Amino acid sequence: MFNHEAIDFQVEKFPLVDVPTDIGVGLRRVDTGETLAIVSQKYQPTQYLEITDAVESILSQSGLDLSNAEFQTNVYDNGSKLELVAKFHDHPMNINTTSNVMSEGDVICPEFRFRTSHDGSLSNVGYIGYFRNLCYNTLISGDALSYVYGKHTKNFSVPKFAAKARTAVEYIAGDGMEKMRKWYNTPIKRDTAIDLFTETLAHRQDNVKREQVANKKKLSNLMKIFDEENRYLLGQGRYEKYAQRDEGTLWTAYQAATYWSSHPEYGGKEGSKAHTTKVTREDQVKKMLNHKMWKELETV
Secondary structure, X not given: OOOHHHXXXXXXXXXXXXXXXXXXXXXXXXXXXXXXXXXXXXXXXXXXXXHHHHHHHHHHOOOOOXXXXXXXXXXXXXXXXXXXXXXXXXXXXXXXXXOOOOOOOOEEOOEEEEEEEOXXXXXXXXXXXXEEEEEOOOEEEXXXXXXXXXXXOOOOXXXXXXXXXXXXXXXXXXXOHHHHHHHHXXXXXXXXXXXXXXXXXXXXXXXXXXXXXXOHHHHHHHHHHHHHHHHHHOOOHHHOOOOOOOEEEHHHHHHHHHHHHOOOOOOOOOOOOHHHHHHHHHHHHHHHHOOHHHHHHHOO
């Protein structure tokens, strides 16, 4: 898919002569020894091939028709920056319409776009969706299905990135696409999302009051993800304050649920096995999708 030869190198941090590491360290290519940047000790380089392998694994297992797909591997400044682009020409759609009737000039093919860097000039920023225009400062024109944003010092991991991308490519590939498309276009109030998660994923039985109440820790984690999904997929991304929106969609609720289910570190019990937690949570998400409240929201 992507050109591995162009990114077949690794980078490493190294101490600078007469410079304490708490001030800065160097970042260089292992193959050539060329210094690419001066970075902080907290900087966590992610090798380009690791990201690319994860993306290719997702795409190859997604069910997408890749016959006429277009792949670009753009490397800049001797490997300091990377841009990956994939365009899926066999999955066109008329975006921003309720009828989905294709009209001339409005048919758009879905794209995957991701940028990163080793010199710190670019954060880890990626989107999958149907775009008319896209700004890598997290503004888009079109239908964004999934996003990833993370600095090199924190908040970015390849497994998390892969998990977000997987639900988007399933949407495009047609695995329940019509249903997912309906979720994408079904708005729900933030308070409704709170009620939904309280009734399903975050519910617990209060043995004193003898009634069902919210597990506050689970609910807090779910709503944090829900707010971030709305901020990036429906709002202005990094240009918008956190938790500014009072409305999302069934799609962002679904994304929040699946992201929570695949990441045990979000409120997982101490000492519990990650695999066991994931299986349990995935089962809870399935039950949420069959819950009376979810079904009622689908019919709106």
